[in-house]
Amino acid sequence: MKIKSIDVIPIYPRLAKRYADRKVDMYGIDARTVFRITTDEGIVGYGDQRVRPWGQPDPSVVEPLIGRNPFDFLNSGQSHPGALTCALYDVMGKFLDVPAHRLMGEKRRDAVPVAAWTRPASPEHFRDEIKRAAVQGYRIFKAHTSVHHDVFEQTRLAAEVAPDGFQIHYDFNHNRTLAAVVPIIAELERNHPIVGYIEDPMVKTDLDGWRNLRQQTRLPIIMHGTPLGGMQEMIHGLADIYMIGGSMADTLATGFAFGKANIQVLLQFEGGTLGKAMAMHMASVLPTHTAHSINLDDQYEEDITTSTIPVIEGSSPVPSGPGLGYEVDEGALSRLASQQLVERPRHVGVLHMPDGHTYYGPSYVSPSAVTGKEEGTLRGFRSEIWEEDDTSDFEQIYQRVQREGVFVAQ
Numbered sequence: 001m002k003i004k005s006i007d008v009i010p011i012y013p014r015l016a017k018r019y020a021d022r023k024v025d026m027y028g029i030d031a032r033t034v035f036r037i038t039t040d041e042g043i044v045g046y047g048d049q050r051v052r053p054w055g056q057p058d059p060s061v062v063e064p065l066i067g068r069n070p071f072d073f074l075n076s077g078q079s080h081p082g083a084l085t086c087a088l089y090d091v092m093g094k095f096l097d098v099p100a101h102r103l104m105g106e107k108r109r110d111a112v113p114v115a116a117w118t119r120p121a122s123p124e125h126f127r128d129e130i131k132r133a134a135v136q137g138y139r140i141f142k143a144h145t146s147v148h149h150d151v152f153e154q155t156r157l158a159a160e161v162a163p164d165g166f167q168i169h170y171d172f173n174h175n176r177t178l179a180a181v182v183p184i185i186a187e188l189e190r191n192h193p194i195v196g197y198i199e200d201p202m203v204k205t206d207l208d209g210w211r212n213l214r215q216q217t218r219l220p221i222i223m224h225g226t227p228l229g230g231m232q233e234m235i236h237g238l239a240d241i242y243m244i245g246g247s248m249a250d251t252l253a254t255g256f257a258f259g260k261a262n263i264q265v266l267l268q269f270e271g272g273t274l275g276k277a278m279a280m281h282m283a284s285v286l287p288t289h290t291a292h293s294i295n296l297d298d299q300y301e302e303d304i305t306t307s308t309i310p311v312i313e314g315s316s317p318v319p320s321g322p323g324l325g326y327e328v329d330e331g332a333l334s335r336l337a338s339q340q341l342v343e344r345p346r347h348v349g350v351l352h353m354p355d356g357h358t359y360y361g362p363s364y365v366s367p368s369a370v371t372g373k374e375e376g377t378l379r380g381f382r383s384e385i386w387e388e389d390d391t392s393d394f395e396q397i398y399q400r401v402q403r404e405g406v407f408v409a410q
Contacts, residue, residue, distance in 0.1 A: 013336050086274055111312075186216070346387070350386050351367060
């Protein structure tokens with residue numbers, strides 16, 4: 001079997017309807033890439049991943065694979081785009097009539113815990129996202145904290161609507177000092193039991209800080225990536241859970257190594273149904289992937305597959321069909337490829353400070369920038385986006401921030 005052709009297809013699926021008033025926040029999430037591999041035996045495989053709006057892969061990336069046997073890339077250490085790796089495993093699994101996980105290792109579980117997701121959101125939007133995720137069957141929600149929103153107010157409102165046992169996985173953006181982050185995490189742990197995980201609480205070069213933090217909290221600490229290679233992080237005891245990735249060979253090797261050490265891992269594969277299917281296959285063979293998988297299939301109103309992956313009691317089943325286990329609707333693929341990226345509307349950022357001052361800026365105004373304080377150490381502020389509304393007030397403020405940048409209202 002040889003690879004006859006590979007199509008690189010940008011697609012722009014519509015985002016979920018709940019994001020209609022969050023176009024600025026959600027900009028770029030609708031940019032994805034599909035790889036379609038066709039072999040000389042007529043087998044067609046597909047892969048999908050989210051990309052940055054400016055990051056669609058160069059079609060030339062596939063040229064070295066043309067004419068090759070897909071099995072030349074089984075568990076490969078080559079750094080192909082994730083969607084291309086998905087398509088290769090889809091083809092190989094279909095050729096052998098086996099699910100993709102059979103090509104990766106021994107299946108350890110039939111379902112994988114999964115997390116819902118959204119971009120940083122106001123406390124009210126965050127509350128609504130927690131509510132919809134629970135209705136959709138999720139029991140874990142991953143969200144980045146943000147300098148623009150009060151994490152304690154977000155958490156308080158989330159707890160009002162979350163069912164018993166629901167957990168938030170906060171990504172702290174690896175941007176704080178130990179002195180700033182310890183009291184934040186201590187208060188979340190003490191007063192907000194809905195918080196279940198903390199990812200990247202401080203800069204990754206602060207090895208002593210990571211170790212010290214682990215000694216001061218019972219919350220599981222997640223490290224996204226292993227900048228020292230994995231083994232050094234493990235030896236130094238920097239985290240409780242490691243988010244792993246990279247090439248297929250690296251991901252599997254690292255995942256199996258952490259399994260030998262009895263340390264949890266998790267995967268984050270951003271895309272639609274096909275990307276999530278790939279993550280389910282990989283997670284099913286990693287011995288300690290008993291933490292959740294993070295995917296973005298809950299972000300979209302439409303997809304290229306004929307069905308989607310269900311969420312049942314917080315987990316999704318590992319696909320059992322050949323390859324990735326999901327069929328692609330070529331008509332839907334063509335339609336989504338014909339759509340365009342949703343552009344940001346004209347907007348103004350508005351920051352209301354606790355002392356009564358209001359700041360305006362070209363986009364979100366950072367309270368850290370105007371106070372000098374680290375993210376999470378300031379309370380009582382509120383940030384919002386004012387989208388163009390055809391009023392003279394908007395136009396006046398918009399033109400001023402374009403000229404002057406951030407200013408404080410008098």
